[in-house]
Amino acid sequence: MSMKRINKLLFILFAFIINLLVVKADSEKNLVNIYLFHSDTCPHCKEEIKFLDSIKDDYDNIKIYMYEIGNSDNVKLLDEVAKLYDTNVSGTPFTIIGDKYFKGFSYEGYHDRFVAAIDYYSDYPYKDRTGEYIGNIELPSYQFDDNDKTDIDVDQYIEEKTNRKVTIFGKEISLKNMTLPIISIIIGLVDGFNPCAMWVLLFLISMLIGMKDKKRMITIGFTFLFTSALVYLLFMIAWLNAATLLLTINWVRLIIGLIALVGAVINLSSYVKHRKDNGCDVIDDKKRSKIFDKIKRFTHEKNFALALIGAMALAISVNIVELACSAGLPVMFIEILSMNHPSILEKIVYISLYMIAFLLDDLIVFIVAMSTMELTGFSTKYGKLSKLIGGLLLLGIGILLIFKPEWLMFNF
Numbered sequence: 450m451s452m453k454r455i456n457k458l459l460f461i462l463f464a465f466i467i468n469l470l471v472v473k474a475d476s477e478k479n480l481v482n483i484y485l486f487h488s489d490t491c492p493h494c495k496e497e498i499k500f501l502d503s504i505k506d507d508y509d510n511i512k513i514y515m516y517e518i519g520n521s522d523n524v525k526l527l528d529e530v531a532k533l534y535d536t537n538v539s540g541t542p543f544t545i546i547g548d549k550y551f552k553g554f555s556y557e558g559y560h561d562r563f564v565a566a567i568d569y570y571s572d573y574p575y576k577d578r579t580g581e582y583i584g585n586i587e588l589p590s591y592q593f594d595d596n597d598k599t600d601i602d603v604d605q606y607i608e609e610k611t612n613r614k615v616t617i618f619g620k621e622i623s624l625k626n627m628t629l630p631i632i633s634i635i636i637g638l639v640d641g642f643n644p645c646a647m648w649v650l651l652f653l654i655s656m657l658i659g660m661k662d663k664k665r666m667i668t669i670g671f672t673f674l675f676t677s678a679l680v681y682l683l684f685m686i687a688w689l690n691a692a693t694l695l696l697t698i699n700w701v702r703l704i705i706g707l708i709a710l711v712g713a714v715i716n717l718s719s720y721v722k723h724r725k726d727n728g729c730d731v732i733d734d735k736k737r738s739k740i741f742d743k744i745k746r747f748t749h750e751k752n753f754a755l756a757l758i759g760a761m762a763l764a765i766s767v768n769i770v771e772l773a774c775s776a777g778l779p780v781m782f783i784e785i786l787s788m789n790h791p792s793i794l795e796k797i798v799y800i801s802l803y804m805i806a807f808l809l810d811d812l813i814v815f816i817v818a819m820s821t822m823e824l825t826g827f828s829t830k831y832g833k834l835s836k837l838i839g840g841l842l843l844l845g846i847g848i849l850l851i852f853k854p855e856w857l858m859f860n861f
Contacts, residue, residue: 478510479591481570484545484579485515486527486538494542497554504564510571512587526583533578547589548575549603565610569603604792632785633799637806639842640778649767650674650811653744653760654818663819665753669760670815676764678808681779685800688783709781709847716840779803781846 483501487494501513516523518541531538534550544551546563547570553559574593580586601609653673657666743763750756786799 478508478571479574480587480589481508481511481547481567482545482577482580482586482589483511483513483567484530484583485513486518486523486530486541486543487515488518488541491541493554497542497544497559500554500560500563504567508567508571511567514583514586530579530582533582545579546570547603548578548593549607561611562607565607566603568610569606573603573606575603629786629789629791629795629799630802633782633802634806636778636782636842637803638809640782640803641807641810649744649763650814653763654815656744658818665756667819669756670819672757673760673764674808674811674815676761677767677811678804680765681807682800682804685779685783685803688780689787689796689800703851705780705784706847706849706851709843710851712778713840713842713844713847716843717837778842781843785846 485494485497485501487498498515505511505513516526518524518527527538527543530545531543534545536550536552538552540553542554544554544563546566549566549570551559551562551566570589574591575589576593577586577588580588650673653670657670660666743759746759750759782803786796791799
């Protein structure tokens, strides 16, 4: 036998051994059960089913179980499974991968997270609570028991796998952790530079400066400011709860993107054509006069409690108007936040950063006025500049929501 032939046989034998090792390694992967509760009338359920079908061939260790909630038994099962995970389910799809549940689906937002969850449970033991409850389900061969400890939990693993990083001065920094705080502060600042609320604050300050009781002045002023912030905060929390589910629907995300574009057009056209000194297009002269009268009444109210109630009522009404004047900036911020699936702690941090930035300009104006007993305000350029920056922000966010939503999740 020639040397050339021997070498060829050795190469074939080597390739065969390598193939056996690969097959053996794959066979040692833990079984990952995926449970999908879906509806035949749900478009994002169909999108997820299409995605799961596309990855079947990539994994020989996954099994997919589907439960259509048009069946009353499956509706009951969904409620019972949700209780296992101590959560509420208000819509479909509801997916469990291994022992991790996911609400909703969009390819851009969930593709990487689903793959990361499958990879995690392929390598780490887990307790298949859903499979155990349903019964007649093949359970993972490598199950978690009380003595098992893993170096990393599933949430941490998913975060590390899906979080893009950049290197700055030789140190890796999470792109998401770096970008979301910056976005929170920038949009909050632009939203805070809102002429519809600023002219009210300036008139309120002019009324307060005429008082002799400085403690009363400061209390009424801060009551107005922090009630304003509370109204905004409640609105953002309410929208965050809705957006978490709604953004999984493609056409809802498209509509919100179009709303952002409309808001951009309104702001930019206002910047070009705006002629009013106060910078607010939403409130006409008649409504403005009524607000002035309200401010005069409660600032001159002898009963301190009634004066505070008046300041709170004014803040509530003005901030409802301010939401219209902002033309969607807080809504767009919440959209970006919810698309990135932050933890509860991260939600608190990012919304807090937004609110601090939002209040900053008002606080500076008020504190300076109370310290110097002089009214410090902003010119017409102030209001027009906020329109320009807000319009450009909404334009960029709207375009990304429609054409490149994954960029808002930093999946470049």
